[in-house]
Amino acid sequence: MKLDCRLMAIANLVRKDKAFADIGTDHAYLPVYLVEKGIIQRAIAADLRVGPLENARDAVVSYRFTEQIELRLSDGLDNFKENEVDEIAVAGMGGLLISQFIERTGWLKNENIHLILQPMTHVEELRKTIFDNGFIVDKEVVAEDDDKLYIVLSAYYYGDATAYTELDLIVGKLPHNDDSLSKKYLEKIYDKYNKKLIALKNAGKQCTELEQLVGELKQWQ
Ligand SMILES: C[S@@+](CC[C@H](N)C(=O)[O-])C[C@H]1O[C@@H](n2cnc3c(N)ncnc32)[C@H](O)[C@@H]1O
Known part of the structure; x- marks a missing residue:
């Protein structure tokens, strides 16, 4: 699996051997790449819609990762249980939608969970949601594909709201x-x-x- 620079910037931030979830996975490029490289052993590739999950299934089957990668219909993280995953990527969606996922998923407020967020729009609003909800951003990376720049944020729950x-x-x-x-x-x-x-x-x-x-x-x- 070859990733573009945007997805590679996300993959580079994933901690080894964690239970990984890719929210809005579409073709499951990210989980397939991470399993193929041995960075993670298991993943949940989730999407809101059946069509993208079918794309994901095609990739997972063709790479023979059906044991390692579970496919799941889920609106954001709504169909996940606490403690199922601790490494979570949300990429290719608007910053406002990603903000909603964070605000309505209380169990993300756990110091052991790592969020890797790549908003296509509204980066400022997403940073505000992160800070207001007690998360800190430890790293931000910029990736470029086809002359477009993308921001990838790495965030952890900290507890106190950050002043900004x-x-x-x-x-x-x-x-x-x-x-x-x-x-x-x-x-x-x-x-x-x-x-x-x-x-x-x-x-x-x-x-x-x-x-x-x-x-x-x-x-x-
Ligand atoms: C542009 S694609 C991004 C695919 C991949 N994450 C990437 O960055 O290349 C956005 C995906 O997010 C999914 N999506 C949109 N709203 C969602 C939601 N509320 N919960 C989960 N997935 C959602 C769409 O169905 C689509 O497959």
């Missing part, structure tokens, strides 16, 4: 990284907010807070 600023929600841990893709992502964020600022200024609008934010984002350019 608007800037923390926007840049996350990327300023701590020393790689070119994180720098590229920070440039992209700066451009986005700077364009917004220019447009507001041109429209004669007051924008002190945005001006300050853009000033702060400039430090990583």
Whole structure:
């Protein structure tokens, strides 16, 4: 199984020999890869819909991993029991949907559970949900496929809600990284907010807070 850079960035964060779940698995690329490489021994590949689970079944059968990879219909983690899994990937979905999974799955609040989250949208809102619910982000990675940048967050339950600023929600841990893709992502964020600022200024609008934010984002350019 060959993964694209986005899925590989997720796979690289998976701890060895954990009970793994892939939520919204579609073709089960991630669990198949992890079992094939011997990183995990067993996995649950879950999806909301039958069609994607059929795609997953095709991959699992063709790689002969039916003993190791269970297929499960589940809306988020709703059809999982506490203590079934401790390594959980949720990738390729919107940040708001991933936030809902976190908020309604109380048993995720366990220090032994590792969440690997790859939101396609609303990364700031997802960071806010993570912090407000007592999780910490220990690592963030940027991956690139076909000129698109993707953020992957690694999070653990910590207990206390983390204090954060608007800037923390926007840049996350990327300023701590020393790689070119994180720098590229920070440039992209700066451009986005700077364009917004220019447009507001041109429209004669007051924008002190945005001006300050853009000033702060400039430090990583
Ligand atoms: C774009 S695919 C991502 C597949 C794979 N995780 C990846 O990142 O390449 C999104 C998958 O999430 C599934 N999905 C959407 N909503 C879901 C939910 N509420 N619970 C579980 N899976 C869901 C879809 O059926 C689809 O298979």
